[in-house]
Amino acid sequence: MTLSRKQREIAKRHALFLEIAENILAEEGFHMLSMERIAEVAEYSKGTVYQHFTCKEEILIQLCIHCMTTLNGLFERAAHFDCNHRDRVIAIFYAHQLWAMTGNNQTDMMMHLSMDGVREKVTEKSLQQHDQLEQNLVGLVNKIVLDAINDGELKKHKHIQAPEIVFGFWSLSSGGQMLQVCELPLEEFGISDANMALVRSLVLMLDGLDWQPLHNESHFKKLLKRFNTELFAEEYAIACESMNKKST
Amino acid sequence: MTLSRKQREIAKRHALFLEIAENILAEEGFHMLSMERIAEVAEYSKGTVYQHFTCKEEILIQLCIHCMTTLNGLFERAAHFDCNHRDRVIAIFYAHQLWAMTGNNQTDMMMHLSMDGVREKVTEKSLQQHDQLEQNLVGLVNKIVLDAINDGELKKHKHIQAPEIVFGFWSLSSGGQMLQVCELPLEEFGISDANMALVRSLVLMLDGLDWQPLHNESHFKKLLKRFNTELFAEEYAIACESMNKKST
């Protein structure tokens, strides 16, 4: 019992540190995140922070793991939505966009993680967790593609296999988010709603694959509405709120 | 005259510093790049390096500008290749992939640039140069899309305009490169040739747009061959060499 209470306290502080780190990241950006600062805000000393995280990068990857777990949940939900496989892919893609809008700087964080020198410094355990989650996310989409082929929605292509299709989706989505994160003047380029542009690009790919059933515009609009009201009602609200805050 | 000689010397050293920075970046990664190290390798003192670059970030953006100038050249060539508009888009996309394979860590570099805190620190002049180049690159592709619409290759879509289409291409390409740069085990996911997967994804988007004339496989193969032997013969050779070196 005593031990357990102690453990609970430690876990709580662990979460506290992560939360503080996330706040700093969201409000002041990555370059302002430092161990000293976390310790200061948490009113602990640096050494204590180091008892929870072997290094700065370890905090980063644990935040990422947290993010990806959320994302995994969203994807799972989308993958089991009551619709055909084609629309499920769109649902997952949409979930990714929604997620990026929801939290602050989450995409940014993920980008930093994939940068040079991070994977080398991080705990083996965290690395495995991270890679496992990544596998899950990709696997989920991959399975839908395969299911679609099995169920006849999608014809097998000679020159592009399921994993390559998934890679294409993944590139489109994460690339689009990256471009949004770096302070590009997208409006100047003539893009008012980047996320919608990305979803429509995805649809282009699906159409290019001749993935049945093809949409007409009204079906597509209805589908989006279902996402916002049924599947991701809560997330949609948060995303809207978050967007409003930004423009204020 | 005297002044001019001086200026030439300064320009030469400027280039030297940039070259050294590029080498360090390519061989040891971003986290090993430091002003001290550049000075040491160049056999100058730190202060002298700071006379050329106001800060570390300034070196980064100037390297990026150099990269983007090269890229701009490739894109220009591709945009005037003797073929239809559809194939020109593919040529530009292909150029981007080839470029990423050519140099070392160029994509990596560009990613670092778009990260938080860099744009704030950098010279106004460099920033403008960079943004101008970016505008050029995007504008080039945008123009091809518009031309294709004018020439009847591509029908105007109600719900996705030219800039959004370009944004889709851009996301796909840069996202794909990002995923390759972070040390993802793409083979494990079932992807043997990521760049080909990306090009094929692009073709899916074009097909989805019903951008005429549609390809059959043999046309596509021939087109790629033309890129490798006519349009980008030199770059293709360098890219192959670079790939071999990596696998050694």
Next chain:
DNA sequence: TCGAAAAATGACGGTACGTCAAAAACTACT
């Protein structure tokens, strides 16, 4: 209440950034 074990602390060594006063090199004029 006490003493051993566990936890928290912050001084310390190290690295890198960016600055600036002093030293060195260069120029032009006598």
Next chain:
DNA sequence: AGTAGTTTTTGACGTACCGTCATTTTTCGA
């Protein structure tokens, strides 16, 4: 050539952050 004035180069310095570890403080059972 010698010298005075200007420009360039230098590296020591102040600051910030990382990660470590000996010392101090707290905890907890006897």
